[in-house]
């Protein structure tokens with residue numbers, strides 16, 4: 139636990155940053171590389187705590203995974219070479235590890251127990267256990283089998299057609315991954331599109347998968363073929379510096395090689411709707427994932443409404459967008475974001491608490507928040523709620539506060555952005 143005092147910065151920021159690899163893509167690359175046949179090299183892998191939980195889980199199942207700086211080499215030998223783990227799998231703070239691994243473990247012929255930290259232990263798992271149970275999975279756990287710790291006895295699975303009742307890529311992914319081992323076809327239908335990295339990665343590893351509009355179908359695939367994966371920068375991490383550039387007058391920042399998958403770029407659409415000066419250059423594609431450089435040049439912005447289908451495209455960026463909304467004239471309203479209540483912490487309550495402490499005019503609603511701008515932020519002592527996105531939001535706020543911001547604990551930042559403070563320093567010297 140590390141308390142940190144952050145001093146306001148009152149000069150324009152200039153510079154270029156290469157944010158770390160995408161968390162969602164890093165998890166998926168480890169999972170598929172570990173069950174595929176052959177060697178998978180993952181470059182620009184995010185070695186944050188969450189992705190390392192996924193790595194550790196497969197190491198405990200006998201997979202050779204070696205890390206050399208930001209490259210990971212996996213020697214995959216197919217699922218038949220995996221071993222039953224002899225100890226419980228610890229998933230720390232990582233919702234993605236837990237939900238995606240449940241999809242895998244449900245179909246492997248092993249008994250496994252999984253557990254997590256205090257936050258993960260409070261997050262709902264029935265959203266994944268329900269469809270997996272429909273597929274014949276045998277999963278039990280605390281509180282009628284809906285919370286960690288859980289036990290999984292792998293079973294022969296049966297394909298299903300499943301319409302997602304929650305806007306969750308983790309649920310979609312768990313069902314699709316289980317579909318690799320299930321008899322026949324597994325179809326997932328989503329009313330609101332969510333991030334499609336699992337679909338892209340399954341395609342890259344030669345699974346029998348196809349998407350038609352909002353329906354994705356996967357057919358039992360005994361053997362995946364290893365491939366090399368380049369992980370683009372995480373737009374959810376870039377978001378903190380995009381907002382920094384948007385709130386500190388006179389700034390101009392470039393974020394290099396940032397993932398631009400359309401299911402993730404809601405923040406770019408919102409910034410543009412608010413009037414931001416954004417330029418996207420050097421666009422490329424690798425493994426079905428688009429990426430490129432984003433340059434933001436400070437300009438006065440105006441308020442907006444964020445609701446509907448855009449929400450899953452920016453769900454993790456809402457805390458930092460709320461900070462931005464405190465710095466624009468007018469009222470910004472965020473609706474349809476009830477999923478924030480079941481993240482690492484209740485992010486609606488946490489954002490409202492932190493920004494209120496800093497002097498903002500913000501109210502919580504059941505499914506979002508209402509922010510009245512523009513307010514001068516004061517500084518003060520804030521709680522991170524042990525949530526990386528809340529801690530980084532507080533740190534970015536300190537750029538424009540009158541007095542210091544004291545963060546009670548900055549350790550959660552290692553979850554998704556281990557070199558966050560170095561990057562913050564690089565652009566504030």
Ligand SMILES: O=C(O)C1=C[C@@H](OP(=O)(O)O)[C@@H](O)[C@H](O)C1
Pocket residue numbers: 161162163233234305306307308309311333453454477
């Ligand atoms: O699939 C993923 O990698 C993720 C999906 C989202 O969660 P939900 O599926 O719970 O919405 C997101 O908030 C999380 O950070 C990562």
Ligand SMILES: C=C(OP(=O)(O)O)C(=O)O
Pocket residue numbers: 161188231232233234235454481482527554
């Ligand atoms: C919600 C998040 O992650 P997870 O669900 O994997 O814990 C996040 O990174 O903001």
